[in-house]
Every structure is written in C-alpha cells, then in structure tokens.
Amino acid sequence: MIRVKLFCGIVLALLSCSGPENHIAAVEEISLDNEMLSAWKFAPEIFPARYSILIIAYEDKAFAAAWQQFAYKIAERGNIVFLVNEREQHQNPNVFSPVVEYARRQFPSSGIALMGTAELAASAIYAAAEDSAISAVIALSPFGNNKQSEMKALVKRLNGRPLLIIASNEDPVVPKNTIVDIFAAAGELKKLVWLDSNKRGSELLTTHLEPVIRRVTLLHIDKFISKKI
Secondary structure: OEEEEEOOOHHHOOOOOEOOOOEEEEEEEEEEOOOOEEEEEEEEOOOOOEEOEEEEEEOOHHHHHHHHHHHHHHHHOOOEEEEEEEOOOOOOOOOOHHHHHHHHHHOOOOOEEEEEEOHHHHHHHHHHHHOOOOOEEEEEOOOOOOOHHHHHHHHHOOOOOOEEEEEEOOOOOOOHHHHHHHHHOOOOOEEEEEEOOOOOHHHHHHOOOHHHHHHHHHHHHHHHOOEEO
C-alpha cells in the first residue's frame, strides 16, 4: 500500500517553489507501508514536448537536503524525479521496485532511468537487470563493498542498455582499475565520467562538482530516456 500526501514546505525550506525554466507543480511524499522506504516526487507544472522519469536512491540521510536540491533542479528541466531515502534495508536489491511500480501506474508510457550511489548503484543495476523495461542506469561512486565478479555479471545483464558511471579518480573505497574493469563488461551504450576528487557518493553533491554531476545526468536522460508526449 502506498500513501501519498502533498507537501511543499519543510522539505523545500531551502528551495523556491518555482524555477527559472519550469514551475514545480507539486512535491509529494510517498510512504510505502510494506517497505522501510520513503520517497519524494518532484514534477513540473507544464510538461515539455519531451520528458523523463528519474528514480534516485541515496545512501545517507545526512545529505537529504543536497539530494532534494539536485532533484529539484532536474525537475526544473521538465523531468519527473522520484527521490528515495533508504532507511533500514541497506543494500536491499529491491529498493527501487516499489517506486518503479508507482511511477508506472502514474506514467505508464514513460521511460524510466534509475540512479543510485555507492552500494545503491549496484541495487540500480540489479533492478534494471531484473526489469527489461528500465531504460537506463546512472551509477554515482558505484559498487562499494560489492564483489567485482558479481558486478561484471550484472552489467552484462543490462543487455546493452545505457549505463553512465560517475566516479572519483581518487575514490577512497573502490580502486580506479576496479571501476574500469566493471565498465568494460557493459554494453556499447556506456559512458564513464571521472571526477577530480577523493570524495564519493552523496558527499560529492556538496562540492563544486555538483553542476558537473547534474549536467552529465541530464545529458544521459535527455539522450536515452526522454519520451515524446
């Protein structure tokens, strides 16, 4: 069961309720009773000729405000964004599934991209591997403690669907050669973006690199996910 309530207040305390390109029509909190999850839906007031659905799962609630800002800016560009905050089920491979199902009920003909950070990047790849209708995956500081052999097998199961990996060239957890090796196992529609940083995951959104992450994310979904109304 999913409960939805309209909310444009505390969660947007640091945000404006309108943007320079599109007004945000609504920000909705989505509570899932059977999963220890919550999500926020950001949607534009006026849909452009082409739009995308992006579902983001992040690993640390301490960075909730940074992710809300990020989601808001993506939605300003005419996209629908679902922001998932994983509470207790760390590394749950099904963390995306309830929100994907909800998004499909609302927008049944839309393409969907998944974006995850750290171990949740692996969850995004897993969810896409299990669901051929997922259009693309974006992995920010991916993999964490995930086994390299398992991740190579998973990216192969994307069967050529677009994969964007955004990683720090001095990632303190995952060696650069590990990311390169997993990236090589993916299909043809793939891109690897290196950030000049020693930070990883959500912390990157609090640095000067946030605009870079946002820009490559938008380019990826605009190219591969956007659907004509």
